[in-house]
Amino acid sequence: xxxxxxxxSQRGQAGRLPIRPRITMDYFIVVVATLAGLGFHAWLYVxxxxxxxxxxxxxxxxxxxxxxxxxxxxxxxxxxxxxxxxALAQWLAQEAAAYSR
Numbered sequence: 001x002x003x004x005x006x007x008x009s010q011r012g013q014a015g016r017l018p019i020r021p022r023i024t025m026d027y028f029i030v031v032v033a034t035l036a037g038l039g040f041h042a043w044l045y046v047x048x049x050x051x052x053x054x055x056x057x058x059x060x061x062x063x064x065x066x067x068x069x070x071x072x073x074x075x076x077x078x079x080x081x082x083x084x085x086x087a088l089a090q091w092l093a094q095e096a097a098a099y100s101r
Contacts (some may be wrong), residue, residue: 053088057071057092058071061093067099067101
């Protein structure tokens with residue numbers, strides 16, 4: 001009884017194994033899924049940071065709608081000036097304390 005080798009393990013031209021198109025597609029699917037997952041997590045991370053900054057500004061404003069609008073304007077100014085996250089909380093607190101109607 002002779003041992004029968006599977007077709008994909010038989011050697012082709014110049015002793016090389018033939019390339020299986022399915023393996024290439026498998027890698028493509030893994031790469032696309034990984035990049036989509038990383039992109040989604042990056043988007044979610046940025047979104048959560050924005051929500052936290054907005055919540056901080058609104059919490060410092062209290063229940064006053066005019067002060068809330070003012071604090072959101074100051075937050076927008078801080079974003080445009082690319083203020084660091086460590087300095088943002090202290091700066092917003094100073095802006096809230098300096099607010100006068």
